[in-house]
Amino acid sequence: xxxxxxxxxxxxxxxxxxxxxxxxxxxxxxxxxxxxxxxxxxxxxxxxxxxxxxxxxxxxxxxxxxxxxxxxxxxxxxxxxxxxxxxxxxxxxxxxxxxxxxxxxxxxxxxxxxxxxxxxxxxxxxxxxxxxxxxxxxxxxxxxxxxxxxxxxxxxxxxxxxxxxxxxxxxxxxxxxxxxxxxxxxxxxxxxxxxxxxxxxxxxxxxxxxxxxxxxxxxxxxxxxxxxxxxxxxxxxxxxxxxxxxxxxxxxxxxxxxxxxxxxxxxxxxxxxxxxxxxxxxxxxxxxxxxxxxxxxxxxxxxxxxxxxxxxx
Amino acid sequence: xxxxxxxxxxxxxxxxxxxxxxxxxxxxxxxxxxxxxxxxxxxxxxxxxxxxxxxxxxxxxxxxxxxxxxxxxxxxxxxxxxxxxxxxxxxxxxxxxxxxxxxxxxxxxxxxxxxxxxxxxxxxxxxxxxxxxxxxxxxxxxxxxxxxxxxxxxxxxxxxxxxxxxxxxxxxxxxxxxxxxxxxxxxxxxxxxxxxxxxxxxxxxxxxxxxxxxxxxxxxxxxxxxxxxxxxxxxxxxxxxxxxxxxxxxxxxxxxx
Amino acid sequence: xxxxxxxxxxxxxxxxxxxxxxxxxxxxxxxxxxxxxxxxxxxxxxxxxxxxxxxxxxxxxxxxxxxxxxxxxxxxxxxxxxxxxxxxxxxxxxxxxxxxxxxxxxxxxxxxxxxxxxxxxxxxxxxxxxxxxxxxxxxxxxxxxxxxxxxxxxxxxxxxxxxxxxxxxxxxxxxxxxxxxxxxxxxxxxxxxxxxxxxxxxxxxxxxxxxxxxxxxxxxxxxxxxxxxxxxxxxxxxxxxxxxxxxxxxxxxxxxxxxxxxxxxxxxxxxxxxxxxxxxxxxxxxxxxxxxxxxxxxxxxxxxxxxxxxx
Numbered sequence: 046x047x048x049x050x051x052x053x054x055x056x057x058x059x060x061x062x063x064x065x066x067x068x069x070x071x072x073x074x075x076x077x078x079x080x081x082x083x084x085x086x087x088x089x090x091x092x093x094x095x096x097x098x099x100x101x102x103x104x105x106x107x108x109x110x111x112x113x114x115x116x117x118x119x120x121x122x123x124x125x126x127x128x129x130x131x132x133x134x135x136x137x138x139x140x141x142x143x144x145x146x147x148x149x150x151x152x153x154x155x156x157x158x159x160x161x162x163x164x165x166x167x168x169x170x171x172x173x174x175x176x177x178x179x180x181x182x183x184x185x186x187x188x189x190x191x192x193x194x195x196x197x198x199x200x201x202x203x204x205x206x207x208x209x210x211x212x213x214x215x216x217x218x219x220x221x222x223x224x225x226x227x228x229x230x231x232x233x234x235x236x237x238x239x240x241x242x243x244x245x246x247x248x249x250x251x252x253x254x255x256x257x258x259x260x261x262x263x264x265x266x267x268x269x270x271x272x273x274x275x276x277x278x279x280x281x282x283x284x285x286x287x288x289x290x291x292x293x294x295x296x297x298x299x300x301x302x303x304x305x306x307x308x309x310x311x312x313x314x315x316x317x318x319x320x321x322x323x324x325x326x327x328x329x330x331x332x333x334x335x336x337x338x339x340x341x342x343x344x345x346x347x348x349x350x351x352x353x354x355x356x357x358x
Numbered sequence: 359x360x361x362x363x364x365x366x367x368x369x370x371x372x373x374x375x376x377x378x379x380x381x382x383x384x385x386x387x388x389x390x391x392x393x394x395x396x397x398x399x400x401x402x403x404x405x406x407x408x409x410x411x412x413x414x415x416x417x418x419x420x421x422x423x424x425x426x427x428x429x430x431x432x433x434x435x436x437x438x439x440x441x442x443x444x445x446x447x448x449x450x451x452x453x454x455x456x457x458x459x460x461x462x463x464x465x466x467x468x469x470x471x472x473x474x475x476x477x478x479x480x481x482x483x484x485x486x487x488x489x490x491x492x493x494x495x496x497x498x499x500x501x502x503x504x505x506x507x508x509x510x511x512x513x514x515x516x517x518x519x520x521x522x523x524x525x526x527x528x529x530x531x532x533x534x535x536x537x538x539x540x541x542x543x544x545x546x547x548x549x550x551x552x553x554x555x556x557x558x559x560x561x562x563x564x565x566x567x568x569x570x571x572x573x574x575x576x577x578x579x580x581x582x583x584x585x586x587x588x589x590x591x592x593x594x595x596x597x598x599x600x601x602x603x604x605x606x607x608x609x610x611x612x613x614x615x
Numbered sequence: 616x617x618x619x620x621x622x623x624x625x626x627x628x629x630x631x632x633x634x635x636x637x638x639x640x641x642x643x644x645x646x647x648x649x650x651x652x653x654x655x656x657x658x659x660x661x662x663x664x665x666x667x668x669x670x671x672x673x674x675x676x677x678x679x680x681x682x683x684x685x686x687x688x689x690x691x692x693x694x695x696x697x698x699x700x701x702x703x704x705x706x707x708x709x710x711x712x713x714x715x716x717x718x719x720x721x722x723x724x725x726x727x728x729x730x731x732x733x734x735x736x737x738x739x740x741x742x743x744x745x746x747x748x749x750x751x752x753x754x755x756x757x758x759x760x761x762x763x764x765x766x767x768x769x770x771x772x773x774x775x776x777x778x779x780x781x782x783x784x785x786x787x788x789x790x791x792x793x794x795x796x797x798x799x800x801x802x803x804x805x806x807x808x809x810x811x812x813x814x815x816x817x818x819x820x821x822x823x824x825x826x827x828x829x830x831x832x833x834x835x836x837x838x839x840x841x842x843x844x845x846x847x848x849x850x851x852x853x854x855x856x857x858x859x860x861x862x863x864x865x866x867x868x869x870x871x872x873x874x875x876x877x878x879x880x881x882x883x884x885x886x887x888x889x890x891x892x893x894x895x896x897x898x899x900x901x902x903x904x905x906x907x908x909x910x911x912x913x914x915x916x917x918x919x920x921x922x923x924x925x926x
């Protein structure tokens with residue numbers, strides 16, 4: 046029953062996003078970025094279930110974004126670029142994951158951070174290939190063979206982002222209820238018991254890690270196609286911190302949390318930046334503090350509590 | 359006929375303390391073997407070595423004729439040796455039912471990534487097992503919301519759900535209320551006999567040992583001091599002085615005179 | 616090899632000297648971070664901001680001093696004053712109002728609290744000091760340079776970077792080691808680090824120890840920033856850079872280690888300096904490579920658990 050309620054809410058959310066993007070065209074860009082980040086945050090949520098915090102998932106976002114930037118001139122087709130970039134991130138995730146799943150907690154977080162910073166400085170320093178901090182500009186890509194311009198192009202990426210969000214949301218929801226997802230949560234509380242039951246805990250964590258890298262890759266590819274400009278800042282550690290921020294803001298209790306959090310985050314950011322250009326970080330930081338102090342379940346938890354109270358009344 | 363589990367010459371020292379100082383033990387198929395002895399004698403260490411958690415410095419362990427030393431715990435459990443813990447190891451953020459279902463899932467693996475854990479077949483099996491341990495009413499409670507006795511039972515039930523050939527239990531009745539103790543062991547013994555599971559259990563309650571064990575091994579300073587049927591071993595004057603003598607009154611008082 | 620040395624000997628010497636002064640500043644930040652982690656069990660992401668604010672405060676006070684006409688040598692005690700000021704003003708409120716209130720929360724939430732704080736302090740610092748570089752190198756100029764003999768050559772190097780920075784770091788290292796082992800307060804910190812519950816049961820006021828440790832950690836970070844401020848120009852983002860560097864030092868050293876932090880800071884400081892002179896592309900990467908390699912070989916960090924006791 047609860048699963049159906051979540052699906053209904055998700056579909057309503059999709060409708061709301063489409064309506065807002067239609068009514069306020071300049072928000073279309075913001076919404077697309079929010080959904081892209083939401084996808085990456087969905088991966089963070091998966092790892093949070095295992096009690097692990099990655100402070101380096103921007104690595105996979107940035108990697109996919111640069112894959113898109115490098116391949117776009119050769120392969121200017123959105124529907125091919127995206128899966129290639131996501132697959133690339135998943136493979137990188139496998140490689141990195143084989144190393145980092147041996148560590149827990151702070152060491153897990155710091156190793157992720159370290160590896161993303163290594164990638165950041167590679168992007169920044171090898172100017173001949175990456176154009177350093179100037180980054181790379183992308184020409185528009187085709188969508189299913191069609192050369193779309195302006196608004197149509199924007200809509201195509203937004204709808205793609207919506208479809209991916211819905212698809213991965215359902216996938217992760219099912220996965221979390223499966224033995225694999227439940228064992229993942231077991232890593233958080235009683236990892237040794239898993240081993241004594243015959244479950245290879247590291248492999249469980251690794252598969253979650255690869256899935257999270259893949260979703261971060263989808264997010265990165267969408268960001269590259271929306272902003273059409275990729276820079277090393279995508280991989281900086283603060284970008285990874287932002288993903289964890291959104292996960293907590295949205296709430297880790299539901300797969301809707303990451304998207305709720307990402308939308309709230311991006312909208313707050315846009316309006317805060319417009320309101321006080323120099324202090325938007327301060328406003329976001331304050332919001333995060335308030336959420337943790339007064340609503341540790343995040344926006345999703347807050348909404349549920351409100352709903353429960355109304356029903357009880 | 360060869361033994362189900364056979365340990366030969368196990369040695370392991372932590373610093374200067376000899377936790378295993380030449381352990382030789384053969385566990386026969388189908389028997390209930392009790393391990394008794396004072397704290398620090400190396401009883402838990404033996405279970406830890408047999409399940410791959412600790413590696414002895416010397417010696418050999420075979421299970422159904424196969425060498426298992428050096429295998430990690432998850433391999434050993436797949437061969438058919440499960441264990442329960444002195445301090446119950448439940449997944450504290452999962453319900454008791456989910457804990458059981460996870461154990462069943464672990465036994466049944468490999469897993470399809472999208473099918474739910476609480477599928478009807480596993481749910482039914484988990485409930486049936488919980489029922490036989492009298493835990494069914496607690497099925498929806500979280501692992502960290504149980505009292506010590508219930509946690510202990512759930513911990514054992516999880517190990518039983520793995521359907522092992524050999525079950526190693528570390529103080530299965532500690533924490534269980536004295537009034538319930540015999541009933542609990544009765545149930546446990548019935549479940550194990552029904553499914554033909556061989557059991558080794560570390561126990562401090564001599565009444566439990568006397569009633570349920572086929573054989574008793576007495577541990578002392580990393581060695582086996584005595585081994586045999588309970589009546590004979592518990593009557594041995596040296597065992598009575600060294601082991602039972604330091605146990606609580608009730609247990610000592612019950613041993614045959 | 617001999618040829619290469621003859622050609623690059625001077626650079627090698629310069630890199631070593633740079634690396635030492637670099638390591639000294641990193642150590643000051645990382646050791647505070649490590650102390651705080653040991654006692655409070657939270658990795659303080661805002662620790663780098665305290666470094667930056669310490670640096671800015673020292674620079675501002677230094678510029679005020681220069682304008683006031685008071686004797687120049689006051690610039691040195693002023694560095695310490697700036698650090699104590701930042702530690703005393705920011706440390707206690709952060710610990711009391713934020714960390715203490717969330718001690719029962721999950722660790723990830725505590726980590727995020729410090730991340731939020733980092734975001735707030737970064738902007739606050741931009742609002743107060745602007746985005747233009749702030750420079751005050753009075754302490755550097757006052758002491759002049761010394762000629763360091765290196766083989767047949769001499770390397771002119773600032774006295775400040777050669778003696779003051781490493782000197783203060785060394786005093787901090789020895790002082791902390793002595794404090795933690797020989798004084799009652801220090802042993803309380805060690806006890807809480809080892810087991811906060813047991814320490815409480817023994818009658819130690821763990822809350823007070825946490826407050827003092829956090830304040831001391833904040834002051835150490837600010838002191839690192841204040842000491843480094845004469846040698847760099849302060850710009851936004853320096854806090855973000857510093858904190859990841861200290862993370863690398865702490866993870867390399869092993870959590871909760873004082874002596875380990877010194878060795879790791881030395882490794883990473885020297886590594887970075889050599890990179891700057893010989894492979895500039897690698898400068899940013901080196902600390903993380905060192906950390907990754909160390910953790911591959913020793914998953915607990917250089918001094919994790921076995922060697923020197925945890926503080």
